[in-house]
Amino acid sequence: MKLIDFNPNAYPSQPDPFILKGENGKFYVYSTSVDGVRAYESDSLTGEYKDLGFVFTMEGKKEYWAPSVIYTHGKYYMYVSCMPKDSDDCHTEAMHVASSTSPQGPFVDAKQLIEPFSIDSHVVENESGLFIFYSINDYDDPNRAGTYIVVDKMPTPESVEGNPVTVLKPTLDEEIFQRDRFKKGQHWHTLEGAFYFREGDYHYIIYSGNCYQNEYYYLGYAVAKTAETDLTKIKFTKYPNENTYMPLIAKNEFEEGTGHNSVIKENGVWYAVYHGRDAVPDVNLLNLEEKRTARICKLILDGEKMTAERYEDKL
Structure with a gap:
């Protein structure tokens, strides 16, 4: 179901939606945009969302990818990748x-946290401290070169330890972003958009595989059962295993390009909040290059098994 449907009070596209319930009880969605991070506000989870416009911009930057926000230490902290305006290389994206x-912004006092290439953050706080999940590139893997997911400790909300640990790497042909991307015979794979959450002793990461424009783009998940709270020490396993393509969410009869979720x-x-495109394009979006909109569905957890209940017009 669309979370933010087309209406005159909301910008019509929300790629990489990150949902947050503010300390004020209101709900916020932050999304990717070329010129800044756009945000939306609603009094209820599935109520009408008001477009707040850009809540973060940075002089000399563009392509603000996949923002995430956490409330900690008495402030709201936003983590987002962007690149220099004079660059044409997306691999200059840096966290x-x-x-x-306020969750409404403006977000200020920006600084680079991690060197390029670093995208798709999720910052988590638990009894062991702060941790940041994000994605980086591996050009040297002879079999599955590409973008993969790591986690690092954060001494403060504005610093990282600098010792990222691999969480998940590509293992499937369905995760190929582009064949022969940088050289003949080396296919580029992508795992990105990690979102971590926990229920009891089960730890879950939902991630995106492939490219949002491609046939096999999907949301998958990995799971671990442990009482460990140091997230750099947990070994996650793709469900059902590393060699089976079994999407949690993928295209169906009413939506496609489904991926990059928050929970x-x-x-x-x-609930999972993710982006997707209408299988039959919305007439209100026909003139827009970017047609990804925020959608929502229930997640059912049963130990290591997770399922998504998706409907076109209801939860």
């Missing part, structure tokens, strides 16, 4: 951090 006293628990129910 930045900015802060605000929220409200009234005891887990």
Whole structure:
């Protein structure tokens, strides 16, 4: 179901939607955009979302990818990748951090957190401290070169330890972003958009594989059962295994290009918020190059097994 449907009060596209419930009880969605991070606000999870416009921009930067926000240490911290305006190379995307006293922004005092290439953050706080999941590139893997997911500790909300640990790497042909991308015979794979959450002793990571424009683009998940809280020490395993393509969410009869999710628990129910395109294009979006919109579905957890309940017009 579309979370932010086309309406005159909301910008019509929300790639890489990150959902947050603010300390004020309102719900916020932050999304990717060329010129800044765009945000939306609603009084309820599935109510009408008001477009707040750009809540973060940085002089000399463009292509603000996959923002995430956490409330900690009395502030809201945003983590987002961007690149120099004069660059044409997306591999100059670097993770930045900015802060605000309000989920509405503006987010200010920005600085680079991690060197390029670093994208798709999710910052988590638990009893062992702060951790950041994000994606980087491996050009040297002879079999599955590409983008993969790591995690690092954060001494403070504005610093990383600098010792990233591999979490998940590509293992499937369905994760190929582009064949022969940089040289003949070396196919480029992509795992990105990691979102971590926990239920009891089960730890889950939902991730995106492939490219949002491609046939096999999907959301998959990995799981671990442990009482460990140091997230750099947990070994996650793709479900059902590393060699089987079994999407949690992929294209169906009413939506395609489904991926890059965030997760929220409200009234005891887990929900995934992800982007997708209508299988039959929305007439209101026909003139837009970017047609990904925020969608929502329930997640059902049963130990290591997770399922997504998806409907076109209801939860």
